[in-house]
Amino acid sequence: MAEVRTYRRPMPADWWTRNPSYVVYMLREASAVFFFLYALVLLWGLNALSQGEAAFDGWRALLATPAMIAFHAVAAAFALLHTVTWFMVLPKTAPTLRLGGRIVPVAAVVVVGVGASAAISAFIYAWVAGILPPGLAEAVRNLVPPGGAS
Amino acid sequence: MTDTRTIRIEALRFNPETDSEPRLQRYEVPFTPDMSVLQGLQYIKDHLDGSLTFRWSCRMAVCGSCGMMINGRPHLSCETFLRDLYPGPVRVEPLDHFPVQRDLAIDQAGFLDKLAAIKPYIVSAKERPLSEGPSRQTPAQLDAYYQYSQCINCLLCYAACPQFGLNPDFIGPAALSLLHRYNLDSRDIGWSVRADAANADVGVWECTVVGYCSEVCPKGVDPMHAVNENKVNSALDYLGVKRLLGGR
Numbered sequence A: 001m002a003e004v005r006t007y008r009r010p011m012p013a014d015w016w017t018r019n020p021s022y023v024v025y026m027l028r029e030a031s032a033v034f035f036f037l038y039a040l041v042l043l044w045g046l047n048a049l050s051q052g053e054a055a056f057d058g059w060r061a062l063l064a065t066p067a068m069i070a071f072h073a074v075a076a077a078f079a080l081l082h083t084v085t086w087f088m089v090l091p092k093t094a095p096t097l098r099l100g101g102r103i104v105p106v107a108a109v110v111v112v113g114v115g116a117s118a119a120i121s122a123f124i125y126a127w128v129a130g131i132l133p134p135g136l137a138e139a140v141r142n143l144v145p146p147g148g149a150s
Numbered sequence B: 001m002t003d004t005r006t007i008r009i010e011a012l013r014f015n016p017e018t019d020s021e022p023r024l025q026r027y028e029v030p031f032t033p034d035m036s037v038l039q040g041l042q043y044i045k046d047h048l049d050g051s052l053t054f055r056w057s058c059r060m061a062v063c064g065s066c067g068m069m070i071n072g073r074p075h076l077s078c079e080t081f082l083r084d085l086y087p088g089p090v091r092v093e094p095l096d097h098f099p100v101q102r103d104l105a106i107d108q109a110g111f112l113d114k115l116a117a118i119k120p121y122i123v124s125a126k127e128r129p130l131s132e133g134p135s136r137q138t139p140a141q142l143d144a145y146y147q148y149s150q151c152i153n154c155l156l157c158y159a160a161c162p163q164f165g166l167n168p169d170f171i172g173p174a175a176l177s178l179l180h181r182y183n184l185d186s187r188d189i190g191w192s193v194r195a196d197a198a199n200a201d202v203g204v205w206e207c208t209v210v211g212y213c214s215e216v217c218p219k220g221v222d223p224m225h226a227v228n229e230n231k232v233n234s235a236l237d238y239l240g241v242k243r244l245l246g247g248r
């Protein structure tokens, strides 16, 4: 049998702009770039800290510039997008989650997952900022020995 | 008939014997509210242009032959209705990411090879004589794979998969769903029979969790879940855990 001649349509470079599902996917993947840049900023701060108070204050002053604030706002938006979409795909990437024989709906996974992430973030922020409610602060002091974080 | 309206259908045309590349051709098609896009194409073939080529068989979303891009999205043309696309125009093209054979018909050969590669049949540990009667399964055992057995090989999921578009060798959503279907079947040996297909470079790891395959599946198969559960299996296999579990 003669080989059938076919036509291969090339995949256009802007393929991902043609469907909202692809756009969301690309934004989720792009969030990795912002995580990377944010990690660099933190490393930079750590390095400044090791070089003494003047260097660290210089780094902190830089963080207060409009460009850095804008960067952090964008990075935070991507972090939020990544968190939500990560929990949205979790029921697909992990074995089926069942509760009492019934499959747990995606919405429940997202709400519980994002809620837990938010609670942990709030706790760490309050701990570092020293504004934990007294009872909780007491519990943390018992768990983390003096000289540890806080 | 009073409820007959007219809609424009723009079809991609490609004749491998004469054309160097595809072009669009427009047809004005009268339709009634009960007509699908497939019936619109059949009207064109019967009354306007007998050379228009497209595949179909069952007309009821069972055979999986009639998949095509309708206004840029993969659909079964037999269950997509012209009334829902009015006033149009309706653009019909062959499924994305596949080589075009003629007009709306794609070349399925690559998929058929992949399907064969995942051994789409029950591989049992030992031959069962007929005298033993049917292999029985509990409702729970049936439930484990039932969803994946609903695949009709319509290939909409491949047209929805940019990874397949970028790498035509990717085994892809439907074949991997069927791999999962047989692995989950209590009558089958399971994982070890199809491990090579899943572990390959063009196997489950080629998937980057775009997830559009599961959105377009007309049968609710959820290929994305099948593929990604097998990333877990593939990782366990790499670590040697699958062997401890007897290859299941």
Ligand code: FES
Pocket (backbone or CB within 6 Å): B056, B057, B058, B059, B060, B061, B062, B063, B064, B065, B066, B067, B076, B077, B078, B079
């Ligand atoms: S003609 Fe069979 S699925 Fe559409």
